[in-house]
Every structure is written in structure tokens, then in C-alpha cells.
Amino acid sequence: MATPMNVVHDFPGAVSMSFLRYAVLSAVVALLLRRVFGWNSVTLKNQKRKPATAPSLIPFISHTIAIASGGEKLFSTFKQYCGLTSPIRFRMLGQDLILLSASDIRKTVHNPHVFTDNKLRARFISNVFGIPQAAADVVGVDNSGSAIRPTPGSNVAPDRRIVxxxxxxxxxxxxxxxxxxxxxxxxxxxxxxxxxxxxxxxxxxxxxxxxxxxxxxxxxxxxxxxxxxxxxxxxxxxxxxxxxxxxxxxxxxxxxxxxxxxxxxxxxxxxxxxxxxxxxxxxxxxxxxxxxxxxxxxxxxxxxxxxxxxxxxxxxxxxxxxxxxxxxxxxxxxxxxxxxxxxxxxxxxxxxxxxxxxxxxxxxxxxxxxxxxxxxxxxxxxxxxxxxxxxxxxxxxxxxxxxxTSFIARDVEQDFVLGDHLLPKGSYALTVPWVENHNKERWESRPGATGHPVEEFWPERFLVPKKDGEGAEFSLKGLEGSFFxxxxxxxxxxxxxxxxxxxxxxxxxxxxxxxxxxxxxxxxxxxxxxxxxxxxxxxxxxxxxxxxxxxxx
Structure with a gap:
């Protein structure tokens, strides 16, 4: 196997070794700068519109390890974003994950051709349930959705709409x-x-x-x-x-x-x-x-x-x-x-x-x-x-x-503008209901919730006074689009x-x-x-x- 040094020595032409090293080093640095900071003239405008990046100790590596590890590391990564109001991006090796608030994820429901889950679903059933790849692929290529009418742009035959x-x-x-x-x-x-x-x-x-x-x-x-x-x-x-x-x-x-x-x-x-x-x-x-x-x-x-x-x-x-x-x-x-x-x-x-x-x-x-x-x-x-x-x-x-704690995840199939932010094609859009369910502003403002912090199990949190003033009734009013x-x-x-x-x-x-x-x-x-x-x-x-x-x- 040729090492990088072998390649340099074998390179033809009258170019000095120091120049080659400088050129390679410059290319690597430039590539890293573009990947980490998005510094290039073509994408600078769009880069500014992408969601803010979640802090990490080592770019790409820290987020990848935390999310892939699952369990406590995954929980600790997301629980700090209770009360999230704007999308935030987690930079991972190979793909970005964008955490959305409840109000943002609901907007994706109306764009099923942009936000899909067929490939995610196929990967899950293959890896978790041991379904053979050929069978999982039937789900993976079915981008027609689960509604009666196929998703716009889908070309899946009616007799192949397995989802x-x-x-x-x-x-x-x-x-x-x-x-x-x-x-x-x-x-x-x-x-x-x-x-x-x-x-x-x-x-x-x-x-x-x-x-x-x-x-x-x-x-x-x-x-x-x-x-x-x-x-x-x-x-x-x-x-x-x-x-x-x-x-x-x-x-x-x-x-x-x-x-x-x-x-x-x-x-x-x-x-x-x-x-x-x-x-x-x-x-x-x-x-x-x-x-x-x-x-x-x-x-x-x-x-x-x-x-x-x-x-x-x-x-x-x-x-x-x-x-x-x-x-x-x-x-x-x-x-x-x-x-x-x-x-x-x-x-x-x-x-x-x-x-x-x-x-x-x-x-x-x-x-x-x-x-x-x-x-x-x-x-x-x-x-x-x-x-x-x-x-x-x-x-x-x-x-x-x-x-x-179940996640709601989607693949982003094409660039999508969500408010002031651009969700880039090829990223994941994710909502964590547990995070939404621990938004202090939303849940501590429920009727009678004073003195009952969001972390507390308070069985009366979904009760509101009846209109006639006699007792209380169960209600989800005010939680539309945020509790699912x-x-x-x-x-x-x-x-x-x-x-x-x-x-x-x-x-x-x-x-x-x-x-x-x-x-x-x-x-x-x-x-x-x-x-x-x-x-x-x-x-x-x-x-x-x-x-x-x-x-x-």
C-alpha cells in the first residue's frame, strides 16, 4: 500500500518537495475551514441562514459520538435545549442533524415531499428487527407516504405502496x-x-x-x-x-x-x-x-x-x-x-x-x-x-x-427555508417531544401550575376550571401543536x-x-x-x- 510520502515521491515534474507539502497542507486547511465554518464565497449567503451550531468540544466528533452512543450521552445532549425557540444544528460526520421546536416540526408535516422518513424507517426495521435488506428496501424506496393520495413527485406504483x-x-x-x-x-x-x-x-x-x-x-x-x-x-x-x-x-x-x-x-x-x-x-x-x-x-x-x-x-x-x-x-x-x-x-x-x-x-x-x-x-x-x-x-x-421520549425524525430531501433559517438538503430534521414537554414557559403557565416546576410530576397539570366554576375538567387547550x-x-x-x-x-x-x-x-x-x-x-x-x-x- 502506498503511503502519502510514496505518492509524493512518485509524482512527476520539476516541483519542489516543500511546495508540494505546502500545497497539500493548504488544501487540507481550506477544506476544513469550508467544512467547519462554511467559509466560501459561493455558499456564504446561505451559510448565514443555516441554524446556529450547537457548541461542541471537537467539531463533528463530539456530536457524532454523543448521538451515536445513545443512552445518557444522547439524553444529556438534548435536555439542555428545553425551551428551544429556533432550530439548532448538530454537526456530525457525514450529515447534519437539526433540532426543531414543536412549532417548526409541524410545518414540515405539510411538506411530505421534502421531509420524508421512508429511508429512516427502512434502516430501522432492517437493523432492529432483522428484516432482510431486500424487504427493507421495499419500504426504503416507497416515498409515496402513508396518506390515501401519494406524495407529490412520487412515482411508486399503486401495488408497491407498502407503507x-x-x-x-x-x-x-x-x-x-x-x-x-x-x-x-x-x-x-x-x-x-x-x-x-x-x-x-x-x-x-x-x-x-x-x-x-x-x-x-x-x-x-x-x-x-x-x-x-x-x-x-x-x-x-x-x-x-x-x-x-x-x-x-x-x-x-x-x-x-x-x-x-x-x-x-x-x-x-x-x-x-x-x-x-x-x-x-x-x-x-x-x-x-x-x-x-x-x-x-x-x-x-x-x-x-x-x-x-x-x-x-x-x-x-x-x-x-x-x-x-x-x-x-x-x-x-x-x-x-x-x-x-x-x-x-x-x-x-x-x-x-x-x-x-x-x-x-x-x-x-x-x-x-x-x-x-x-x-x-x-x-x-x-x-x-x-x-x-x-x-x-x-x-x-x-x-x-x-x-x-420517542423522537420524530425526517430526512430533508431538498433545501427548505423555515422562517429565517435554511434546512439544507441531506440533513436530518428532528424533534424531541421530551424536550418540548419540559419547556418552562409553556408548562409552568398552565392554570394553577405556580409552585409546580416543569420537572415535577404534577397530576393536575392538565386540569382547568370549568366555565361554570364548579370543579375542574381535563383540557389540552393551548397545547395544540406542542404536545404530541x-x-x-x-x-x-x-x-x-x-x-x-x-x-x-x-x-x-x-x-x-x-x-x-x-x-x-x-x-x-x-x-x-x-x-x-x-x-x-x-x-x-x-x-x-x-x-x-x-x-x-
Whole structure:
């Protein structure tokens, strides 16, 4: 291999060595100046319009390391920009990332041909869910969007609009009253079964960790509701493997080699192998069966959406492999659990920690309680009444405000002027909802918020006085365009209505049927926020929360 010195010696012509060295050095310095400071006459005008650059110790290197590292470094990088009013640029090796405020990111929704996510999505599903590259590329080249009408300028054929088809199969089911009702009924039924296995009676029973208790209990119920019970009957270790996989999503996303995170790759493989076997069994068992729209759930396929998604992938040859189908199914299982379960934990934890808040919420919960029926193992609730209880809704939304961390990211496909700033082609546009949710000016000015800093979990933050002066009501007024825990635009979470109902049902069931007591009250006072999955899922507690539980008297 030729070194730079070899190249210089081999260069023909009567040019002195000192001049060559000077020329090379000058070129390198000029290139660095242009890259770091944008000093060239052609782009100087545009350079002034680009967003201000976030400070860093080493240009390009510091931001790249912080953002690629994830976890605490990623969290620390962004949390200092709470209250952001203008875009700010993070200079990384190969690509700039531009952090936008909530008001700015909403403007991008109306320009889907400029701000796209198909390539980002393809990279994510390939790296994280192990979907083969050929299958991921079908998503990567689909720039037609998820709306009914293709994005302007898209030339994707109608029968190749996979993102729209995926959206339709999810929305058709999860946005319908019957679909939500079916999902919720199955979830509550499996939740009863799972709690029964804990053998909680009238005597106190101690457990090591409240988060682990809520996570395993509720995620088992969700997974059985989504896929039917046969998945975990065939693979009892699926739940544990899934949460190990979930904790390592960022490291899989950046393609950290298996040598460094063997447990993450092994856990993902356990999940994929189980899903492959489950699907093969479902296809074989139901071969020749005729289904109608009214067949919303069965033990073999679980939710109707799992069966219709399988039919959807029959249209794409790239998805004919077991690996592609299993990776896609893992994506659905992940989306069904990754936000719902931690959010449910934080809400029930808040009620257990504060007897005063629990008692106030119990008054509302009991308004939605249904009369007991023979055979009921746990209390049942009228969900439509439950979701209208003001304090319960406010506390739930305060959990979303303080704990949800998922990013909203887009590729910038062409230069775009946003107010006084130029977002250059080839950069990333990013909004961090957690940052927006900690804007002091916005959140500390809510009615009655004096004395309740933005860092505090204050369950009444979403309550406002009723017009007649009698009591308070839940309200999002004044937060339009700045509070979006479920995403926005056509990419808004299709399962948000189910998630809200499932979380409130889970919380209502647990605090009504059982008495919980913290064992180590100090750890319960401040469980901490583990940023390991920051940008993807809600925080997890940093500490174990020992507790004891018994049936409610």
C-alpha cells in the first residue's frame, strides 16, 4: 500500500518537495475551514441562514459520538435545549442533524415531499428487527407516504405502496370501535389469567420489583391479545427475551457488532425463531379456512390485523421469506408494548406512591365500575366512562409528558427555508417531544401550575376550571401543536386509542382489586429515569421498587 510520502515521491515534474507539502497542507486547511465554518464565497449567503451550531468540544466528533452512543450521552445532549425557540444544528460526520421546536416540526408535516422518513424507517426495521435488506428496501424506496393520495413527485406504483398498505391494515382495525373493543376485551381477559397465576390472596405477598411485576403481567396479556396464546405456549421464554431485545434497540439500530452485545442478538433471535414457528403453525392450521370482517380474533392468529398483514405480504415477493415475515411481526409486537407498558407502570406507580392521589382517582374509577357478574375474576369497567374521568386523564397525560421520549425524525430531501433559517438538503430534521414537554414557559403557565416546576410530576397539570366554576375538567387547550406523545400527521400512532383504554383499564384493575404497599419507601420516592432507551421508548426506573400486595379488603 502506498503511503502519502510514496505518492509524493512518485509524482512527476520539476516541483519542489516543500511546495508540494505546502500545497497539500493548504488544501487540507481550506477544506476544513469550508467544512467547519462554511467559509466560501459561493455558499456564504446561505451559510448565514443555516441554524446556529450547537457548541461542541471537537467539531463533528463530539456530536457524532454523543448521538451515536445513545443512552445518557444522547439524553444529556438534548435536555439542555428545553425551551428551544429556533432550530439548532448538530454537526456530525457525514450529515447534519437539526433540532426543531414543536412549532417548526409541524410545518414540515405539510411538506411530505421534502421531509420524508421512508429511508429512516427502512434502516430501522432492517437493523432492529432483522428484516432482510431486500424487504427493507421495499419500504426504503416507497416515498409515496402513508396518506390515501401519494406524495407529490412520487412515482411508486399503486401495488408497491407498502407503507400505505401497512397503514390501512392497522388503521382499519385499530381505529374502528369493534376493533378496539375486541382488542381490549382480549387484553383484559388475558390480564385476569396472568394475575391469577400470581396467587395473590388476603395475606401480604412480597415481590422484588414493581416495574418487573407490571411489565411481565401486562406485556404477557398484550402479546396474547395480539398473537393469540399459542406463541407463548410454544415459547415460554418469549417475554423475557423480548424485553432484553427492547433494552438494546438503540445499539441494534446503530449496528453495534454482536461481539459487544451478544445477549441482544440472542434475545432477538429467540423472538424471531418463535414468531417464525408461530406463523408457520398459523398458516398450516388455518389453511382452507374462510374469514370474514367480523372474525376479529381467533386463538391461532390473534388479532385480525396479524392475519391481514400476512395476506398483505403475499403481494410482495421480497416478503415471502420467513425472516421478512417474522421481522415484521416483531415490529408489531414491539409497537404494541414498548410505550404502553412503561407508561402504564408510571401511572400505577404514581397512585401507589401517593395514597391521596390514589383515593381521589378511585372515586373516579368507581364511577366506571360495572356490576359484578358471576365468574368475574377481577373488577370490570365501562371504558368509555373511564376515559372521561378528568383527574385520571390528567394524571395519565402527565405521565406521557414526563416519561415519553420517542423522537420524530425526517430526512430533508431538498433545501427548505423555515422562517429565517435554511434546512439544507441531506440533513436530518428532528424533534424531541421530551424536550418540548419540559419547556418552562409553556408548562409552568398552565392554570394553577405556580409552585409546580416543569420537572415535577404534577397530576393536575392538565386540569382547568370549568366555565361554570364548579370543579375542574381535563383540557389540552393551548397545547395544540406542542404536545404530541403519539406522533403527528399521517404517522400518528394507529393504536393510540387502544393504548389509552388499555392503560386506564390496567391501572383501574390493579388499584381496585389489590392493595399495594412500598417496602423500601426511599426508592419509591425517586425511582429515577433510566435513559437507556431514550429516543425510542419511555424511561424505565433506575432502581428496583420492592413492594407487597394483597387482595383489596
Amino acid at each position: 400505505r398498505m401497512q397503514q390501512e391494515t392497522a388503521f382499519d382495525f385499530l381505529q374502528s370501535k369493534d376493533g378496539i373493543s375486541t382488542f381490549l376485551d382480549k387484553f383484559v381477559g388475558f390480564l385476569e389469567q396472568e394475575i391469577a397465576t400470581k396467587k395473590i390472596g388476603e395475606e401480604w405477598k412480597e415481590f422484588d420489583d414493581f416495574f418487573d411485576f407490571v411489565r411481565k403481567t401486562s406485556s404477557t396479556a398484550v402479546m396474547n391479545a395480539v398473537c393469540g396464546p399459542r406463541l407463548m405456549q410454544r415459547c415460554p421464554k418469549f417475554v423475557d427475551a423480548f424485553w432484553t431485545f427492547d433494552e438494546n434497540v438503540h445499539l441494534l439500530h446503530i449496528q453495534l457488532p454482536k461481539f459487544f452485545i451478544p445477549k441482544a442478538y440472542e434475545a432477538r433471535q429467540v423472538c424471531l425463531d418463535a414468531l417464525k414457528e408461530w406463523k408457520r403453525n398459523a398458516i398450516e392450521t388455518t389453511k382452507g379456512n374462510t374469514y370474514t370482517k367480523e372474525d376479529r380474533w381467533d386463538e391461532t392468529w390473534g388479532l385480525q390485523v396479524m392475519r391481514t398483514r400476512n395476506g398483505l405480504y403475499d403481494r410482495f415477493k421480497e416478503y415471502h421469506s420467513d425472516a421478512a415475515r417474522a421481522g415484521s411481526d416483531l415490529g408489531i409486537v414491539w409497537a404494541s408494548n414498548d410505550n404502553l407498558i412503561p407508561a402504564a407502570f408510571w401511572l400505577v406507580q404514581a397512585l401507589v406512591k401517593s395514597p391521596e392521589l390514589r383515593d381521589r382517582c378511585l372515586v373516579e374509577i368507581n364511577e366506571a365500575r360495572l356490576p359484578a357478574v358471576d365468574g368475574d375474576g377481577l373488577p370490570r369497567f365501562d371504558t368509555e366512562i373511564l376515559i372521561k374521568q378528568p383527574l385520571l386523564q390528567s394524571a395519565y397525560h402527565e405521565v406521557l409528558r414526563t416519561q415519553v 406523545p403519539f406522533g403527528m400527521g399521517h404517522h400518528i400512532c394507529p393504536g393510540r386509542h387502544f393504548a389509552t383504554r388499555a392503560i386506564l383499564n390496567l391501572v383501574a384493575t390493579l388499584v381496585t382489586a389489590f392493595e399495594f404497599e412500598p417496602v423500601e419507601k426511599e426508592s419509591w420516592k425517586d425511582p429515577g429515569q433510566n435513559p437507556q432507551t431514550f429516543g425510542y421508548t419511555p424511561f424505565r426506573p433506575t432502581k428496583k421498587l420492592p413492594f407487597r400486595v394483597r387482595k383489596a379488603v
